[in-house]
Amino acid sequence: MAGPGLLSDRSELEALFDKLAAELPRLDVAAEVVMVGGAWLLWHAQRVATREVDSARRLAAELTEAVEVVGKRHDLPRGWLNDAAAAFWPTGSSFDDCRVVYEQDSLVVRTPPPDVIFVMKLYRADPQDREDMVLLWPMCGFSSPEDAVEAFEAAYPHPPEDEHLVDYVREIAEDASGG
Numbered sequence: 001m002a003g004p005g006l007l008s009d010r011s012e013l014e015a016l017f018d019k020l021a022a023e024l025p026r027l028d029v030a031a032e033v034v035m036v037g038g039a040w041l042l043w044h045a046q047r048v049a050t051r052e053v054d055s056a057r058r059l060a061a062e063l064t065e066a067v068e069v070v071g072k073r074h075d076l077p078r079g080w081l082n083d084a085a086a087a088f089w090p091t092g093s094s095f096d097d098c099r100v101v102y103e104q105d106s107l108v109v110r111t112p113p114p115d116v117i118f119v120m121k122l123y124r125a126d127p128q129d130r131e132d133m134v135l136l137w138p139m140c141g142f143s144s145p146e147d148a149v150e151a152f153e154a155a156y157p158h159p160p161e162d163e164h165l166v167d168y169v170r171e172i173a174e175d176a177s178g179g
Contacts, residue, residue, distance in 0.1 A: 090155030137176035
């Protein structure tokens with residue numbers, strides 16, 4: 001690992017999933033994780049490090065217990081695998097559209113398409129999310145910034161309208177293309 005509690009590549013994520021998968025049978029638990037956020041970017045070699053694995057699928061209490069056991073054994077922060085992102089799963093998106101990227105014993109890890117990750121990050125939009133969206137843009141299937149904003153508004157119909165959102169996404173797209 002790159003530093004205490006810092007995951008720095010896909011192989012480290014896979015090793016942790018291996019350890020978690022080995023722990024689950026002891027608890028007689030099967031689990032599915034829908035990996036989003038920084039871990040998604042790290043898995044796809046678009047980020048150099050992350051501190052946690054965010055799941056868009058809620059974690060059962062038994063899985064949380066296994067996560068804590070693995071975390072303690074490997075000096076990871078509490079909640080290194082968490083479901084905090086579940087509250088931000090876009091309306092109209094389906095876990096069925098997520099691709100299985102890891103499967104062993106009782107553990108399945110899926111990843112959603114880049115467009116889903118982009119709109120989730122656009123919803124949150126802190127400075128790190130903006131950097132991530134610049135990296136994500138070339139991977140997305142949006143035909144234009146307006147198309148991305150339309151997908152965002154469909155996914156999150158409750159936020160107030162933002163007249164500058166298309167311009168913000170346009171800046172992200174321009175930064176992604178080096179312009």
